[in-house]
Structures are given as C-alpha cells and as structure tokens.
Amino acid sequence: xxxxxxxxxxxxxxxxxxxxxxxxxxxxxxxVFQTEHTFSYSRSLDRIVTKxxxxxxxxxxxxxxxxxxxxxxxxxxxxxxxxxxxKGEKLELWEVSVDDDLKNEEGKYPAVYAQGYLDSxxxxxxxxxxATVSSNFIxxxxxxxxxxxxxxxxxxxxxxxxxxxxxxxxxxxxxx
Numbered sequence: 001x002x003x004x005x006x007x008x009x010x011x012x013x014x015x016x017x018x019x020x021x022x023x024x025x026x027x028x029x030x031x032v033f034q035t036e037h038t039f040s041y042s043r044s045l046d047r048i049v050t051k052x053x054x055x056x057x058x059x060x061x062x063x064x065x066x067x068x069x070x071x072x073x074x075x076x077x078x079x080x081x082x083x084x085x086x087k088g089e090k091l092e093l094w095e096v097s098v099d100d101d102l103k104n105e106e107g108k109y110p111a112v113y114a115q116g117y118l119d120s121x122x123x124x125x126x127x128x129x130x131a132t133v134s135s136n137f138i139x140x141x142x143x144x145x146x147x148x149x150x151x152x153x154x155x156x157x158x159x160x161x162x163x164x165x166x167x168x169x170x171x172x173x174x175x176x
Contacts, residue, residue, distance in 0.1 A: 011036070013099045016067065017154070018077060021090040021115060027151055028094055031081065032072035035132075039065050039095055039112060039143075063114065063139035065093060071123060071131040081135065085121035093137055096148050098155075108147035114139040 016037055017028035044059035072078060084091055095112040102110050116139040123133045 017094040019092045029077040031077045032075045033070035036068045065137040067135045071133050082121050085118040108149050111148035112143050114143040116140045
C-alpha cells in the first residue's frame, strides 16, 4: 500500500447548517455568505494543591460556535436566526465537512451536530465594506459526531455542479 501524504483541510469546505428545533419536518438551511466560524471546546481545570502534590478537578465540557458572515439580501436563514436570537428559541446546528474525499459509503458527509441557543446577533454596517453579521451559538450538552445527508438543494448552495453546453446535461464533458 503506497504511503498517502496528509492533505490540508480547507476551511471553505466546512459549512454550517441551521434549523429551529421545533421545525423538525423542515430541512436544515445554510446561512448565505459564511466567511468564518470557529467550533470551540473548553472545560475548566481547577488545580487543588494538597500536601501530596497538585491534583486537578475537571469541570464540565463547554462548547460554542462563533459565526461570521456577510449579510445577504432576503436570506430567510439569516432572518430565522435573528428571530431565534431575539426570542430565545432553541436551534439545531450542523458543521458539515463537504469535501467529497471524506464522504462515507452512503454518500454522507462527516458532521458535528449540536443543539443550543444564539447568545448574540450582531449586524454591522461599515461605510466602506460589506454589511456583516456575527453571532455566537452556545451548545447545550455535548456535540455529537456522525454523518449528515445533504439534499440536492443544499449541495447546490455549497457548490454548483459542472453543467454541459447542452441544455439539461450535467457531468458531461470531453472524454479522452
């Protein structure tokens, strides 16, 4: 078996999808024009000095996702997230790695799933740059790791497929 060199993970290949927890009958949706997000895990570690040496008391896991995007006109996902932040509604979040090399046998993508709340929604409107929005998703309990299915519509939002010059044809091209 030949040695495979490790490849870099591209940040653009990790997207966030959202859904209101109460809307389980709807597909998750992508916030348009995501520029950056950070999924962070932390826990407090308290050092307790004893006569026998220092011991560590391990606290509970805390996880959160910071989100940055350029505001899009008429983005229903952005409107839904803003309303969820204002009303304190529980959300579902998926961080999906949309790299085709990482798909499993069933065609699903690796994903992290979490439930929680937005503790902020901050639209910014600078004079010389694009209007942006930033938010912070606080994870309730522990995130779960698995594989997620993307609908055709979700995949199109992530990256359009190659279209042939003939109407209605995808995946066409010159064979050599």
